[in-house]
Amino acid sequence: xxxxxxxxxxxxGKVSRRDMMKAASAFGVGxxxxxxxxxxxxxxxxxxWGGYDSADYFQAYVDKYGAQPNFSIFAGEEDALAKVxxxxxxxxxxPCNYSxxxxxxxxxxxxxDTSRLTHWNDIFPALQNAEGVLWDGKTVMAPADFGNSGLxxxxxxxxxxxxxxxxxxxxxxxxxxxxxxxxxxxxAIIIGAMVGGMPYDEAYKLEGDALVAAAKEWGTKAVNVSxxxxxxxxxxxxxxxxxxxxxxxxWNDLIANLRxxxxxxxxxxxKEGSFTxxxxxxxxxxxxxxxxxAYDFIDAWLSPxxxxxxxxxxxxxxxxxxxxxxxxxxxIANMGITDPVEMMKDTLVFKTPTDEVQEGFNKVWGDxxxxxx
Amino acid sequence: xxxxxxxxxxxxxxxxxxxxxxxxGYGLLSPALVLMILMLALPVLALVLMSFWTQNGFExxxxxxxxxxxxxxxxxxxxxxxxxxxxxFAYPVPAILMLKSxxxxxxATVAVxxxxxPMAYFMAFxxxxxxxxxxxxxxxxxxxxxxxRVFSWKIVLGFNGAINSGLKYLGLxxxxxxxxxxxxxxxxxxxxxxxxxxxxxxIYVSLEKIDxxxxxxxxxxxxxxxxxxxxxTLPLSAPGTIxxxxxxFIPTVGDYVTPALVGGPGGTMIGSLVQDLFLKQNxxxxxxxxxxxxxxxxAFLVGLFLWAIGYRKxxxxxx
Numbered sequence: 001x002x003x004x005x006x007x008x009x010x011x012x013g014k015v016s017r018r019d020m021m022k023a024a025s026a027f028g029v030g031x032x033x034x035x036x037x038x039x040x041x042x043x044x045x046x047x048x049w050g051g052y053d054s055a056d057y058f059q060a061y062v063d064k065y066g067a068q069p070n071f072s073i074f075a076g077e078e079d080a081l082a083k084v085x086x087x088x089x090x091x092x093x094x095p096c097n098y099s100x101x102x103x104x105x106x107x108x109x110x111x112x113d114t115s116r117l118t119h120w121n122d123i124f125p126a127l128q129n130a131e132g133v134l135w136d137g138k139t140v141m142a143p144a145d146f147g148n149s150g151l152x153x154x155x156x157x158x159x160x161x162x163x164x165x166x167x168x169x170x171x172x173x174x175x176x177x178x179x180x181x182x183x184x185x186x187x188a189i190i191i192g193a194m195v196g197g198m199p200y201d202e203a204y205k206l207e208g209d210a211l212v213a214a215a216k217e218w219g220t221k222a223v224n225v226s227x228x229x230x231x232x233x234x235x236x237x238x239x240x241x242x243x244x245x246x247x248x249x250x251w252n253d254l255i256a257n258l259r260x261x262x263x264x265x266x267x268x269x270x271k272e273g274s275f276t277x278x279x280x281x282x283x284x285x286x287x288x289x290x291x292x293x294a295y296d297f298i299d300a301w302l303s304p305x306x307x308x309x310x311x312x313x314x315x316x317x318x319x320x321x322x323x324x325x326x327x328x329x330x331x332i333a334n335m336g337i338t339d340p341v342e343m344m345k346d347t348l349v350f351k352t353p354t355d356e357v358q359e360g361f362n363k364v365w366g367d368x369x370x371x372x373x
Numbered sequence: 374x375x376x377x378x379x380x381x382x383x384x385x386x387x388x389x390x391x392x393x394x395x396x397x398g399y400g401l402l403s404p405a406l407v408l409m410i411l412m413l414a415l416p417v418l419a420l421v422l423m424s425f426w427t428q429n430g431f432e433x434x435x436x437x438x439x440x441x442x443x444x445x446x447x448x449x450x451x452x453x454x455x456x457x458x459x460x461x462f463a464y465p466v467p468a469i470l471m472l473k474s475x476x477x478x479x480x481a482t483v484a485v486x487x488x489x490x491p492m493a494y495f496m497a498f499x500x501x502x503x504x505x506x507x508x509x510x511x512x513x514x515x516x517x518x519x520x521x522r523v524f525s526w527k528i529v530l531g532f533n534g535a536i537n538s539g540l541k542y543l544g545l546x547x548x549x550x551x552x553x554x555x556x557x558x559x560x561x562x563x564x565x566x567x568x569x570x571x572x573x574x575x576i577y578v579s580l581e582k583i584d585x586x587x588x589x590x591x592x593x594x595x596x597x598x599x600x601x602x603x604x605x606t607l608p609l610s611a612p613g614t615i616x617x618x619x620x621x622f623i624p625t626v627g628d629y630v631t632p633a634l635v636g637g638p639g640g641t642m643i644g645s646l647v648q649d650l651f652l653k654q655n656x657x658x659x660x661x662x663x664x665x666x667x668x669x670x671x672a673f674l675v676g677l678f679l680w681a682i683g684y685r686k687x688x689x690x691x692x
Contacts, residue, residue: 082655085431106431178551228555228637244532244549355430359654366649370466371455372639 044069044289044297047080047093049279050232051253056309060300061293069289069297075231076185077102078362084108084286091287091294096279097132098350100141103282105355110283111138116295119302122320126341127278132352143319144301145310146278146340148347149187151268152250157243166268169195170247172221181236181248182222184229186361189368191249192218194272200348205357211364219368229369240265252335256315259334276347278340280319311335317343424661433658441662467646467663471670474642477557478625481564485621486614488565489572493613494606496573497580508577511570519567523634526563530554530635555637563635564625572617579613580606615682619675626671627664643667 046053046069053071055062062068072090074080077099084090085106095103103109114120120128120142127133127143134140151168162170168191171182182188193203193214206214223229227245230236237254239245241263248254250267258265267274281298283291300306307323310316312331317340318324324332353361399406424441427434444464452459455469462468492511500507514522529535530553537549553559583606591601629644636642643663650660 076653078653078655082652085655086651086657223638226638227551239532242533359430362654363656366646366654367466369638370470370641370646370649371453372641 042288042290043067044092044293045072045090045287046070046297047072047074047084047088047090047284049074049094050234051314052094056313057306058297058300059305059309060303061297062300064296065293069293078358081106081108084284089286089288090284091289092297093282093284094144094279095141095282096277096350097130097141098277098352100132100280100282101135101352102355102358103284104135104140108284108286109140110285111140112142112283112298113295114139114142117142117299117302119299119304119320122304122322123302124319124321124340126344127319130278132278133280141280141282142298142302143278143280144306145280145316145318146276146343147252147316148267148274148276148343149249149251149350150274151247151270152240152254152265153247153268154240154243154264155266156264157246159246162247162268166270167195168192168270168272171225171249172218174221174225176247177225178227179246180226181228181230181239181245182226183249184231184369186365187249188222188229189215189219189361189365191272192222200273201351204351205353207357207360211360215364215368219365220371223369223372252315256313256334273348275350276340276344277350278319420661420664423658424665426658428656428658431655441659442666444659445662445666467643467666470641470643470646471667473557474626474644475670475674477561477642478564478622478628480561481568481625482618482622484561484565485568485572486576486618489569489576489617490614492569493573493576493580496577497583508574511573514566514570520630522567523563523631526559526566527554527635530559530562554635555640557636557640559635559637560632560640560642563631564628567631568621568625571620575613575617575620576610577613579610579616583609611682615679619678623671623675627667 044065048071050073053068053073055068058069069092072080072083072088074083077095080090080093080095081102084093084103085108093103093109100109123143127146128139130143132141133143151166151170153162153166153170155163161175170176171180171188172192172195189206189211190200190203193206194200196214196218203214227239228235230239230248233251233253236245236248236250237257240248240250240254241258241261247268255265255267281301283294283298287294302320304318304320304322304326307318307320308327310318311323311327315331315335317335319340425437425439427436427438427440445462445467447463448461449463449465450461452461453465453469454460455465455473458472460468496504496507496511527534531537532549532551532554534553536553537546540546541549587605587609588601591605592598596604626642627644627647628642629648632640632642632645633648636645647660647664647667650656650663
């Protein structure tokens with residue numbers, strides 16, 4: 001009867017504000033209307049690459065706070081940036097040397113006070129001062145992980161033609177239609193232009209008509225030849241493991257993971273070269289959590305224990321020099337990279353495009369994919 | 374409207390008892406109404422508003438302009454060809470994807486009706502006991518999340534998936550079939566499966582309501598079973614079938630998850646473009662404009678469809 005009486009009273013306008021509030025709070029509505037009660041500290045929110053949300057990579061943070069931070073997983077930095085610009089309140093982001101400038105230019109990154117990071121002095125000096133870590137003289141990214149982007153292939157399936165003359169051209173050759181997978185990224189256009197003879201230094205800043213022409217020629221080929229354009233690494237690893245595809249654009253983790261499963265896989269020494277990237281943690285000014293929590297999270301990422309987990313688990317390099325002292329020597333030998341400076345000499349280090357160039361690539365690559373018949 | 378009823382209404386407006394009753398009616402309606410306004414009307418309004426703004430790098434330019442719409446219809450002397458069809462637009466991507474999405478949705482809708490109609494027919498005319506059980510059985514796929522169902526299609530159609538392994542085991546093929554996954558067909562198959570249950574129920578209801586004596590009369594007057602179906606059953610079940618096809622067609626045109634998971638590069642639809650504009654190209658105003666135009670086109674096509682089949686006539690006949 002209580003129920004019926006309440007509705008009757010409500011329709012007759014005889015319910016007091018207090019009664020109404022009591023009834024509303026029974027349904028949880030009250031929390032929206034009542035003055036906000038003192039809240040426990042906001043949980044740290046991190047924008048991360050898939051796979052990096054494992055506690056192995058920030059154990060010190062978990063030990064201190066007793067719980068993991070909140071994660072939002074992105075497939076590419078531009079997705080993450082668009083999300084932040086749309087109002088997503090993240091505290092920490094994991095960009096790379098070529099993409100951190102986008103966050104700085106968009107006005108969402110804060111300068112990092114390196115004196116608040118206990119592991120800072122153990123970071124490779126070359127990385128401490130690299131472009132991307134420093135931007136306009138300010139430290140905007142704490143370097144954490146580095147590795148390669150290369151062409152991974154199945155030596156048992158790929159065939160003689162490729163082995164005789166390894167080239168990124170495999171992604172643009174109709175002979176391999178449905179047998180390879182490019183990354184869902186404008187790199188498909190950039191690498192295509194390199195296959196066409198343009199050096200990387202020019203290809204990464206293609207603009208205007210030249211960009212549209214390159215997209216039409218190379219981007220379209222990559223889209224048509226690829227079995228699918230991969231966005232998460234487990235998807236492409238499964239396809240490589242099953243033999244669905246015989247070559248793909250890949251990071252070191254693919255090599256490490258597939259070898260651990262006994263699948264033969266190699267990075268190709270392509271004539272166009274392969275790439276090196278280094279990524280790190282950037283402090284965003286959009287977050288709501290305590291800044292100290294963000295620093296603790298970044299510091300945990302820089303610890304040698306994290307480096308050990310990264311080297312042994314994924315085959316990536318780590319920015320902390322001490323990581324290489326405590327990691328399994330076999331894993332280090334397998335990885336083949338111990339010094340980022342040496343590695344950068346042999347490979348092409350990703351470069352930062354201007355905002356205009358990046359936006360042009362975003363649009364043209366989106367259009368290229370959409371036009372596939 | 375006669376004058377007397379107008380006077381009556383004016384009187385009713387003043388009578389406090391009726392006024393109170395009316396308010397009570399709105400009071401009871403208000404949760405749904407508030408929800409609709411908050412969750413549907415306001416976001417659509419925001420979308421309309423946003424489509425008149427422009428994105429300038431990281432800055433959102435809030436001055437009113439028709440630029441986005443102009444870009445969508447701007448013509449070019451050099452048409453872009455897609456599947457042999459010329460698109461004379463400077464920015465042909467939305468138009469191409471719109472056409473493609475409509476085609477894919479239409480194919481999915483036809484497939485859904487083709488599967489759902491016989492099933493509904495069976496339930497309405499052949500099942501005599503435990504009808505409720507049958508209806509529950511049909512809803513079983515809905516007990517798992519949509520995402521999981523799409524993923525399972527990925528497993529069924531995949532390179533080492535159920536179909537390929539089965540055919541290989543039977544010795545019918547040596548190499549896995551690659552045309553199953555990552556193309557528009559995969560999207561249409563997945564959409565059809567996902568939406569079938571939505572179509573069965575309205576068709577079933579309209580078949581169930583058919584007066585059985587009409588069928589007997591048709592038989593008594595010499596109609597064959599087939600003729601009886603086309604003259605009685607099909608027309609009388611048309612409202613349910615039309616409702617079912619709209620129920621499938623309208624939401625699938627803008628679908629995003631399915632093409633993202635099983636479509637591959639060739640299976641993208643207009644929803645993928647909207648997502649790309651909002652979340653990758655950081656051009657929300659353009660994304661909003663594309664969404665609005667998509668809504669208008671679908672509304673127009675649905676209106677056209679209903680007009681063409683004379684829906685009004687159908688409804689009056691049923692009444």
